[in-house]
Amino acid sequence: MLFPDLRRFTATGPDGAFRFTNLPKGRFLMQVRSLGYTTVVRTVDTGTGQPLDIALVPAATEIGQVVVTGVSASTEMRRSPIPTTVVNRTQLNQMAATNVVDAIAHTPGLSQITTGVGISKPIIRGLGANRVITLNNGARQEGQQWGDEHGIEIDEAGIDRAEVIKGPGSLLYGSDGLAGVVNFVAPTPWKKARSSAQYRLTTRLIIAC
Structure with a gap:
């Protein structure tokens, strides 16, 4: 859990709960990150004092296209200088x-x-x-x-x-x-x-x- 503008961050406990203290009141950008999950970016009002529930979605890791090529021995022989x-x-x-x-x-x-x-x-x-x-x-x-x-x-x-x-x-x-x-x-x-x-x-x- 991170507030980039305030430079404040914390980590969740074993039950997934988090807590911030002494935050200034106002609307700030908040980021929630976890390995293997999509990062959640949201603007929150710290002056309401209401609890905030955030659900993370598993992230799908994609790689670029993999191309496997091969040539025969006769082709390599023709290419040889x-x-x-x-x-x-x-x-x-x-x-x-x-x-x-x-x-x-x-x-x-x-x-x-x-x-x-x-x-x-x-x-x-x-x-x-x-x-x-x-x-x-x-x-x-x-x-x-x-x-x-x-x-x-x-x-x-x-x-x-x-x-x-x-x-x-x-x-x-x-x-x-x-x-x-x-x-x-x-x-x-x-x-x-x-x-x-x-x-x-x-x-x-x-x-x-």
Whole structure:
């Protein structure tokens, strides 16, 4: 309870009653406030000496409009300032290759250095070794970039697609990505979970028959 002009205020008790003493007589603006209720503003005459009953109405809190937007991965790829080539799992299976680097080496601008079966390292536009960043699901793969007789330490069966950035990728991945970046992306877990659920359901149906 507040009289702004008189700079007098008080709080109600547990029963909701309030009381002012020694108020000057006259007509003054009064405000009644409570958390979660609409503020009541009223002009009252303090000289009548009559009790005053005020009922507060619960206030409805409203927020502004909330807009949720989303874009697909293909849209984000088109918006990216860095051109990215994607080799999906179907294309990888169609390649006659001994390892995953050999499979993506057919991409324009990408080749390989190989010293034997299963030993390949990516070459982008003539640069390789520590000039090409190799990522395994976003994590840098730096095990054998200097060894001639060692290939990329990535499980070929756990790859869903390969993303190749040809050109300087140092803005996003590091200063050593002068030639480009090769990112091997694993499949999403929900695909495997759905396949397992379908297999269990099929097994139960066969037993029931």
